[in-house]
Amino acid sequence: MSIADELIKNLMGLGLSNYEARAFIALALYRETTAPNIARRAKIPLSKIYSVLRSLEEKGLIESQSKRPKVYRIVDPDYSLENLLKKYEERKNTIKELLRKVLSLEKYEKGGLWVVSGLDNIIRRVRDLMNKSAISLALATPDYLLKKFSSKLSALGRNGVNLSLVIYETDSMKTKFYVNTLSKYARVKVRSIPAVSTLFIDREVGVVFYLKTSNEMPYLDESYAMIVEDENLLRMINDFFHLALWLTSTDVGPNLNLFSKPLSYTHFWRLVEDVDILFKNNLGPVYVEIEGSYVKSKEPAYIKGEVIDYSIGENWLSYSIVVKSNEGKVTVGGWGCFLEDVEAKKVILYSSFCEKIFSSK
Template sequence: MKELKERTIEKLMELGLSRNEAKAYIALIELGVSSPLDIAAASGIPVSKIYYVLSELEKKGIIEVHQSKPKLYRAIDLTRALDILIERYLEAKKDAMKLIEMLSARGRKANTKTLWIVRGRKNIINRIKYLIKNANESLIAASTDNILLLLAKNIRQAISRGVNVTLVSYKTRDEATNLIVKRFKQEAMLRIRYVIAPSVFIADDSIGIVYITRHLYRVPDKRIETALLVEDEEYLPIFSTYFRFFLWYPSKLVTPPEEFLSRPRTYRVYYRAVEDARYLLSIGIRLKAEVEGWLISGDKRKKVTLKGKVVNTYISSDKTIYNLTLVTNEGKKYLLGGKRCIIEDIETEKITLIPTT
């Protein structure tokens, strides 16, 4: 009972009550109509502070007072009280955002998109959820089956928005891995890895998080979990390359590719587009593509949007070179490469593959 009460106090504090206000409100819920002295005794709040606490709760609108001698107090309906607190919280959040934006607009402008440290499991998970929430077209993720289950709702919401998800799940328990397979086998390109490694999450090939989970610590209970937030696109290829060679390739594919690729898919991670295009062409599926990128001519770069059909793919034996050959609707032929490509005509930023029968 004591633990339940403490958890309730913490949740009410998250909605904007002070600790004493939360304790007094819970006491009123338990006691019903009560005097200040009874509330003080039940909540453990000093009598010298109880009148101030009750007046603050009254101002917030979640308790009512009867003007008798002594005064009597009662809590309003619990659902209505929570609605009031949530409304106040959202209004405070809105006001705080406005003030912060005003201060930010007046402050110095600096390039802060580099590498940042995030500490603590809860903070890391919240940051990963935010990254997933803001993914528009592409998400690659590799983590333990337990972590992916924590994030399953967020990942499925991303999938429902049309985000193309590539997953590697590290097996820690049969039950957890089976749940991951059941939930994502049809909705993401999923592989299973049998050796635990650092977790990697990259959204739209533009921002990423590398997470050292407690499983990788020798004495996990004595270490604070740590993650690296990578906002600089110059550093990000280091981690996307790690994902490709050390996490993606060595893992076992469980998604049936023909079914998963039977509908249009958008890619920001270029090698994944080439892999899937090669598979579709190999089973006789004709493939259209819509491409956004840069036409490279010497030292000049020109933004282009192309539409056409994919007629060929190439993956070098060491898997360091990937490209597609596209014939546009106007009959022009281009060799498409990924970011920082050297030999290709087009540096691809985004490509949508559209299978046709």
């Protein structure tokens, strides 16, 4: 692609028509000239060139002298393009606001399974979904892809999002770098056998994505992602990440400093595993605040107290904790539990490391 073609593509991206972009570039090459010369160089019909130039003037990109024949020149790009960008931004904001109003006219029920294709589209969509993380985020992906997400994950970790990260090792140096970088904010495990990339956010959305492009043929993009919003399918994503990816990966060693502040969880298996770490390192007492529902009545439940026991099943399919609260001993389970007293939807954990003093009153 020539410089002129690249310029045309980018100018059209800012809202110029093909004729306007070509005329603008032709005039830039002339510095200043007449309409027929611009039409000839830009290969624009003479019958069209005056309306094209009038549009460029209205956009503030060129100016003219009112003499015979009329002479045109481009305005200083530092000013004119900045003005164009400002108008583009204003138009983008207007469109976003109008779309929000349209989308709010009807209640939208999330659900189902959606497909995204194309490498760039998938990366943008995954980043966008990461921005919506409120409590817990679990991600399994190759080390070479973490370049796309590392800064975002670090920012989420600093802002209190609970991160569970599995790195597929393809390059030991890259993996070591990201382990050192991200273990400050996340529980990190490493897997020597790569699998499909998987993202699971709270209990709201899951993404399974496969990225495949060719350096020799970059136009051959066979990258696909499935965005999962259906609750039953999300349960499958939760179990797939936990059982097939998390438990089959090697723990790099828990960073106990993660427990120096309250941690929030929507992924119950991570909560119980962290309780296990705290108990085994004699870092009790451990306190929790739990939002959920009573298993039998389905009524909302709010439990606050000390964790006095926990259980991890032999097959890793069952996780529970026992909380000593004002209601007495309450057993708490995760998503879809039926033997426990309460199904937890959100849990806040306080260890003895926490600066905040937890009161079980």
